[in-house]
Amino acid sequence: MYWYYKYILMVVALIGIGLGVYKILPKDLFDSASTSESTQAPEAANTAVHQANTDSKRNSPEVISTSSDKTKAPATINPKKKIPKNTPLFDEKYQQGLAMKNKGMLDSAYNILIESLDHCDTYSSQWTQSAELINEINLYIYKNAVPSKRKQSHKVKNGQSLWDFAAENTTIRAVQVSNKIPIESSVIHINQILTFFGGNWEIKASKNHFTLQLLLDRKLFRYYKIGIGKDNRTPVGVFMIKGKKREPSWKGYPFGHPENVLGSRWMRLTKISDGSNEGYGIHGTSEPESIGTASSLGCIRMKNEDVEELFNFIPDNKIKVTIED
Numbered sequence: 001m002y003w004y005y006k007y008i009l010m011v012v013a014l015i016g017i018g019l020g021v022y023k024i025l026p027k028d029l030f031d032s033a034s035t036s037e038s039t040q041a042p043e044a045a046n047t048a049v050h051q052a053n054t055d056s057k058r059n060s061p062e063v064i065s066t067s068s069d070k071t072k073a074p075a076t077i078n079p080k081k082k083i084p085k086n087t088p089l090f091d092e093k094y095q096q097g098l099a100m101k102n103k104g105m106l107d108s109a110y111n112i113l114i115e116s117l118d119h120c121d122t123y124s125s126q127w128t129q130s131a132e133l134i135n136e137i138n139l140y141i142y143k144n145a146v147p148s149k150r151k152q153s154h155k156v157k158n159g160q161s162l163w164d165f166a167a168e169n170t171t172i173r174a175v176q177v178s179n180k181i182p183i184e185s186s187v188i189h190i191n192q193i194l195t196f197f198g199g200n201w202e203i204k205a206s207k208n209h210f211t212l213q214l215l216l217d218r219k220l221f222r223y224y225k226i227g228i229g230k231d232n233r234t235p236v237g238v239f240m241i242k243g244k245k246r247e248p249s250w251k252g253y254p255f256g257h258p259e260n261v262l263g264s265r266w267m268r269l270t271k272i273s274d275g276s277n278e279g280y281g282i283h284g285t286s287e288p289e290s291i292g293t294a295s296s297l298g299c300i301r302m303k304n305e306d307v308e309e310l311f312n313f314i315p316d317n318k319i320k321v322t323i324e325d
Contacts, residue, residue: 090119090126097133106137107149114219123209131223138221142197145180156192169198173312201314203321205300207234210292214310227290227301234298235280239321243268244311261285265307269321283307
């Protein structure tokens with residue numbers, strides 16, 4: 001029976017040797033082999049998910065960065081919003097302008113009211129509300145020789161006449177009114193300081209709103225209600241006033257005749273593009289009730305007192321007129 005014990009002792013010895021070798025060798029040699037297959041699938045899945053998330057962020061219209069790096073700008077920047085029209089800011093500006101007008105601070109009131117027009121739609125009730133005050137302020141300064149920083153001034157030189165400088169900026173009549181010079185007199189004196197509204201005059205007319213704006217240096221100076229041509233006869237486009245007449249005749253009828261439709265003033269409109277004239281103009285009317293209607297043969301109609309005032313402000317051959325629908 002001895003040989004049986006011999007084999008048993010050999011098996012026990014081999015097991016002991018195996019355990020010793022296992023303890024000596026690095027443990028991760030066995031772990032890497034057993035875990036390599038099990039980790040390959042999750043890692044591949046995680047990589048796919050990460051790539052998908054990255055692509056999604058790249059293609060997204062709005063990227064919000066959570067990085068602590070403050071030097072990175074956001075992918076999208078909100079554009080500056082335009083000021084909405086008819087906002088409460090209009091009321092604030094209008095009330096400020098009204099208060100200044102009542103205190104006699106006319107230039108400041110005008111400047112604030114001009115700002116108010118940026119906060120309402122043109123020709124809206126709010127716009128008209130401010131425009132009415134602008135009318136009052138400018139007419140008061142104009143007719144009462146009131147000092148204003150917005151006026152031009154001219155020191156009369158030896159031998160100079162009103163015509164020498166007035167026609168470049170306005171009209172002789174406007175200078176007379178602004179400086180209390182009698183209409184029948186054009187006498188001025190050397191070193192006399194004359195003040196008046198003058199500069200870059202421009203006219204804009206809206207057919208749909210029956211309104212004409214007189215602009216001075218691109219700002220509203222005065223607005224008027226008008227009449228236009230029936231059957232859409234009043235042309236749109238850009239014109240120049242070339243030819244002004246006081247008390248014009250019409251088709252052989254003298255001024256004041258019941259058949260003369262031109263009223264007390266006439267200003268001919270010539271196309272800037274080709275210099276043509278088709279008989280259109282801006283004129284007064286013997287039918288003031290037609291203002292605000294489409295009833296003329298194509299011309300722009302104004303009340304006689306309004307067209308006379310406009311006539312006095314603007315020099316001939318210098319004024320651009322834009323007529324829009």
